Each structure stands twice: as structure tokens, then as C-alpha cells.
Amino acid sequence: MTDNTKSQDYHGVETIEHAPEHCINAHGENSGKDRAAEVLHNAGHSAILTPENNARVLRLIDLRVLPIVLGIYFLQSLDKTTLAYGSVFGLVTKTNLHGQQYSWLGAVVYLAQLVCQPLVAYLLVKVPLGKFLAVSVFCWGAVLAAMSAANGFAGLLVCRLLLGAFEAGVAPAFISVTQMWYRRREQPVRLGAWYAMNGITNMFGSLISWGLGHISSSTLAPYQIIFLFFGVLTVAFSVVILIFMPDSPLDTNFLKGEDKLVAVERLRLNQQGIKNDIWKWDHVKEAVFDPKTWLWFAMLFSISVPSGGISTFGPLIIKGFGYNEFKTILFNMPFGAVQLIATMGGAYIAMIWKLKSPVLMFLSIPPIIGCVMLLLLSHDTAHKGPLLVGYYLISVYPGITPLIYSWQAANTAGETKKKITTAIMIVGQSAGNVLGPNLYTTEEAPLYRRGLVSNLVLFILLIIIYAIQIIILKIQNHRHEKRREAVGKTRKVVDKSMSAVKAGDDDIDSKTTANTLEEDRSLDDATDWQNEDFVYVY
Template structure:
């Protein structure tokens, strides 16, 4: 290796932001670059290796299969446990939590809402942490801590104790969805993202099926020490703590640090994401990106969508079993009739994600998914709540259960249309802010205020989709005019939404588009800064 330059020279080169060093590997000598911290980590790996790799259908499929087999099971497991831990309150309410802890008035509603209020408080810190810290380690620590808090809820015997535990539970779980969106952007192409986002969010449906069955069984345990609801808290909390070790061992921090990928496969993983025009990983916080995120209309449209869907989501997830119980079922039948709710969630979530991938659009699919919940709310508001109408009431309830397919598509819509490491995290932090529920136990059995608010918000969502699609269309036209002014090709094809074969066929299509992609793809530019970025409707 060549002799180190004097300190003065090193300082000068650091100020110039790039230093070249010569690296000797075996009998091969190559030139590499010690990259500045503000560039994407993928660039550092490419410069260290000295070359990129050609993406083919074969190596793409091989690496995608490895990524799916390693990353997906971990995030599916985490989200299953998070969803399970959140819904333990609903299961516990059926098995005497409200009566045994002497909850009155709005206290049970506050136990559901405080989780989201805690998330609101910690989101700014989380946006910063997700840029600075390794994602794998962050997820492992989060899982361990929230599992410990859930276990501690066993010892809470009154509203104050339960409220504190739920508050910490919300704060510790708040980083999971933003981290998962970051993981999805880091590992999968934009074409692949809807199905992967849908897959982990579909764990809500799995939770409603298996969680209901587990709670049904746990509720039958006769213990001289614990009430049934305490057994539910302790059981799910300890499972979560144990799973944290799996996350710590097997979840990599980034494709560049993934031990399960060989050196060549890491290059393929980087090349797969080049067409996304979003970068892969940078640990530098950029205030200009944060400012752009805050001033970007898209950010607030997605925030409005998430707020509008989260109020019905929080209400139904917390009060769902109680709503079914209000149809005239006992606690055990209420739990069992909640199982089809989970099945509908699963079908709606994965079906919506698949349709978005096939059609290469998000807004129209979201509109389609919003129609059944509107019909379900109308049915529950209009049909009398008596024994003769149980079947119709259940149908209305199951129609509402299509709504979980909406949230991951909003996540995917935002993830696909936001670039720049800091901007991605800030935008995600803003849209993850969740609204409180509008259900109260005092409104049983009709819960009319909550249902009316849900109906109005599902209609608002459709309006927001239309506004956002129009805005994205306008932004694409603006980028097209900007490219023309710069002497580039105005019309470009968003190859991140095509099959890999289309990417390879487009290598030399005579438009110069591939050169444009290579020019800006890994520069940690925001979607507004990068004129080559193509927005997805």
C-alpha cells in the first residue's frame, strides 16, 4: 500500500470531500475512494470494489429470493407480534379487564388512544434516529423493550398503571412501521414494494385470526394467581421478548452489511435498486431534506390520508370484539366471530397490494378498497341491533374489515414517491402520526358516533386520493419540462416499475435514459432535486 500523505495534505483532501487511496488485493491493484459521509453507503461499496455488475433476470431472481427468505420472515414476525400486542387490550376487554380494573367513562378509550399520542410525541426523535442508527439493531432493541413493557402490564391493577404501560408501549412500538418502510425502500424495487409492504401489514389479519384463537384458549385457563386478561398480557409479552434475540442475530442493517449475501450478490442488491432513484443508505442528517419534506404538499396529503384511516383503524381494532359482542353474543363467541374479520383483512391487504403491482398505480386501487368500508358503516348504522339481524350485522362488520388494505398502500405510495435519506425518514415520521379513536364504551351497543365518523373519513379518503393523483401528475409534467431545459430526454420510462427484463432491454434504447439513471440514482437527492425521478400515481 502506498505511503500515507502528510497531515496537511490529508486535511486538504478531506475538505475537498474525497480522498483517493490505492488498495492492493492479492495480485490485483485497483483505485478506490474513501467516500464522504454525505454520500450513499452503496457508492462507498461500489468504489471499494471498483466495478458494478450487470443486472440480469437470473441474478435478480436469485438475490431477490435470498432477500425474501431472510428479511421478510423477520419483519413479518415483528409486525405479527406488534399487532398482537396492540390487540391484547381488545382481547383483555372481553375477559374482564374493564370490570376487574374498575375502568369507567372514557378510561378504556384512553387506553387505546394513548398509544397513538405517545407515537405523536416520539416521531421527531425517531425520524432522526432512523437516519443515524443501524436499522437491524434498532428493531431488535425496540422489540425487546416493548415486550418487556407488555409483560409488566400483568401487574397493572388500575387505570393509572394501565395508562402508563400503554403509553410506553406506544412510544416503543412507534418506530416499527417507519423502520419497516425504510427497510422496504432499502431492499426492494418500487415494483416489488407494494406486495412486501402488504405482506407485513397483512399480519394484522393473521393476528385477528390466531390472536383470537390464542386468547380464546388462554381465557379458559383457571389460575389462582392471574386473571385471564393478565395471562394474555404475560403470555404475549414473554414471546415478544424472546423473539428480540432472533431479530438481533439475523436482521442485517443494510444490503452492504448483509452477511447472508456474497460479495457479488451485494452488488446485485445495489444494482436492483438503482432504478428506484431513491438511494439506499446514508447516515447523514440533511436539514435541507427535512425542510423540503415539511414544505412538500405530498407529505401532508399522505398525513391526511393516514390520519383519516387511523381513526377508524384504531377504533375498530380496540372496540371490534366489543362491537361483535353488542350483536348479542357472549364473550367466547365474540372472539370466535372476530376470526373472519382477520381473514377478510388478509385477503384485502394482499389482494390490494397485488392489484397495485399489476396495474402499477396506487390511487385507483385505494379508491376501490375504500368502497366496502363505506357500505359496512352504512349497514351497521341502519340495521337494528337485535338477534334477528345478527347475520346482516356481521356482514356489515366484515365489509368494514377491508380497511386494513388501505394503510400499507398509503405507506407504499409515500415510499415510492419520496427520495433522499433524510426526507424519507421525515416524511414517514409525519405520516405515521396516528389519530385517536372516537369510540367509547358509553355508546354500547350502537357505537353510532364512532361509526358515523368512520363513514365520513372513508369518504374523505377518496377525495384525498383524487387530489394526490392530480398533484403527482403535475409533478411528473414539471420534471419532464425540467429535463428538456437541461437537454435531456423529456419522456422517460419508470423502469423501477417494470420487470428486470425491461431494464436490461432499456440499456441501450437510444434515449440516453440509462445514463440519466446512473447519473443521479445514488446521490442521495430528494425526489424534488432529482429531475430524473418519476412519480407513481
């Protein structure tokens, strides 16, 4: 074995110039590289990306991967909001909840997710992704079904705690799926698609719960029927995941031969890698010292405080306008429609503009207006309509979270760094979701002033954080330009990962063969700091 040599990059973080010993396998090959490098090496060539083969493989991926991801997130969103539906159908009174107990049932899910993130980050590097998702979904479905037997705060709290633990890996896994299967141009719409299931949930979940609430049973309360129904449905879907969800583009049977090489080639221009199961501590160090990481953390925390509060107390806020339980559930359905439009509309505009920050700033404005309306308008019969309008304006906020996910996903490279950065970001999200419901209490009904004021402040703060992140990204792009120039490369490069594949694009950048692969850093499992060819997007 040869000694490793290290150098300091421009951030002061050590970068490995030669493979460390643990990255050399028994055959003398560098296993520290992305596993896709081995696929290309074994094939003896790489594919040439054309509009035709790119569209064909993207369609295959969308048809196989996306429906499963959408189904999982629909069920997760549904399972989390069953608490809010149950509250409308007597959960609070029949289980004798009082004080902050209902708020804590909403918050403890996210507290469990916060605590589990370090383990989730490690498992997502080391464990096959499809199997990880199947087991997670089965476990949380079983817990939700069992929650129908809980008849007091203690039992409900334990079930919600376990529910959060088993759901902790879903959002990080989906961000990993998006990075693993899609080009950076395609990521906002795909991330938006699965996150938009929150809107579908608010529409169809509300409708299904409305129907379940009408079931007359001598043994089960309506909220127990809701828990049991959705829990059993989730367990059944876990079998579908186990059978059909692939672990990665490198470990799947639905892409064969040249199509698998096209899938690899599509992602090479991302400069982010595809899959590596080696845990790298230098990636961990870099993620912790990267200022971008903590700005993603701050963004997710700031949006999740209002998200956690409104998702838990939303139906109760509407009920405070003077509606009965069935009208409350029905009037919550447009909330889901606005969510869906904001999420998919924002993602589509971000794809067209090739920019996320301006869209994020725009999406932060309607919730500000909505909070002001709910704070200033009188909660009486004469103002029911304007109050609902204000509530629906706030419901634009779910479009923000997936764009933050995709903004981070597009600006982080290196397998371990991607997982750690996502974990830190989800910790911020979980912390916000823990705090959010506790800023609302049932005693403050129907005004919920403390919760709405805090939400207003955070929506404004978000716009400031976006601006700071843009400055950081511009600085890091400038540093990469200087590094490229210093090693004799072109200072300004075209980021093809953000462009549509067109005829004539198959130039030298997309023709790298097995013989020249080692000169291409896209499959080195290098981080975005280490790889001077990485281009940050705003």
C-alpha cells in the same frame, strides 16, 4: 475546501450543486452521496441486472429479511390488540375502568407514538436498523409482560404509554426496510405482507386468546395471562432479530461478492438511494414544504381514526350483536381473514396495474357500505347475520393503510427526506388512532353511533384526498419532464423500477460503471424534487 454553490429548483428549495464541507471526509471523498456509491467505487464496477440474478438475489432477501419483518409486525399487532382481548375477559370490570378510561388506554399508545416520531426519524438515519428493531422489540415485550401486574387505570395507562413509545419506530422502520431492500414494483406486496399480519393476528390471536381465556388460575385473571404470555413471547423473539436481522444491503453477510452488487443495482433504478447516515437539513425543509407530505398525512389520519376505534372496540361491537365472550372472540376471526384478503389482494393488484390510487379508491367503498349497514340495521337477534356482514365489510379498511405506505415510499427520495416524510405521515396516523377510540365509549354500546358516523365521513373523504394527490403527482411529473428537456435529456422516460426485469433490459441505464457513476444521480442521495430523473407513480 471550496465554497458551496446553491441554486433554486423549480419548487424554490435550495439544491446543493457541490458537496457541502461536512460531506467531505478525511480522504477527500464525497460522503454526502449514498453509501452504495462507495461500495461500487471499491468494487470497481457495477453488476449487470439479468432476470436470473435479480430473481436469485430477491429470493435471498425474501428468505432472510421478510420472515423477521413479518414476525415483528405479527407480535406488534398482537401486543396492541391484547387490550381488546383483555376487555372481553373482564379487564374493564376487574380493574374498575369507567367513562373514557378504557378508550384512553387504546389511544395513549398512539399518543406516545406521535410524540416520539421526530426522535424516530433521526435514529433511523443515524442508528443501524437491525439493532434498532431488536432493542425496540425487547423493550415493548418487557413492558407488555409487566402490564399483567397492573391492577388499575394508572398502572395500565403507564404501561400502555411505554408500549406506544417503544413501538413508535416499527412502522417507520419497516417502510425504510422496504425502500432499502426492494424495487418500487416489489414494494406494495412486501408492505402488504407485513401489514397483513394484522389479519393473521385477528385470526390466530383471537384463537390463542380464546384458549388462554379458558386457563383456570387462582392467582392470575385471564387477561393477565394473555398479557404475560404475549409479552414473554415478544422478548424471546427480540433475540432472533438481534442475531439475524441485517442493518442494510450494504452491511450484511448473507449477500456476498457479486450478489451485493446486484442488490445495489436492483435499487438504482428506484432513484431513491439505499442508505446514508448523514442528516441533511435541506431534506427536512423540502419534506415540510412538499404538498405531497401533508396529503400522505391527511390520508393516514383519515384511515386511522376508524382504524383506532374499530381495533379497540371491534370485539365489543360484535358482543353488542348479542354474543357471549367466547363467541365474540371466535366471530372476530373472519375479520382477520377479510383483512388478509383485502391487504394482499390490493397489494397484488397494485403491483400488476403499476397503480395504487385506483386500488385505494376501490378498497374505500366496502367500509362505507359496512358503516351504513351498522348504522341502519336494528341491533337485535333477527339481524345478527346482516350485522356481522356489515362488520366484515368494514374490515376491508386495513388494506388501505399499507398501500398508502407504499404509495408514499415509492414517491419520496433522499435519505433524510424519506425519514421525515414518513415521520410526518406516522404523526397523522398516530393522531387518528388517538382520536378514533375516543369517538367510541362503552356508554354508547351497542350502537356506537358517533364512532360509526365519523368513520363513514372519513372513508368518503379519503377518496377525495386520493384524487387531489394524483393531480399533485401529475403536476410534479410534468415539471420533471420540462427540467429533463431543458438539460438535453429525453423528456419522456420509461420507469423501469415499476417493470419486471426481462432479458435485454441491461441497457446503458443499468450498465453504469464506477467511471461514470458520478454522472448517475441515483446514488447522490438527492431528493425526488432535486433529481429530474425521478418519476412519480400514481
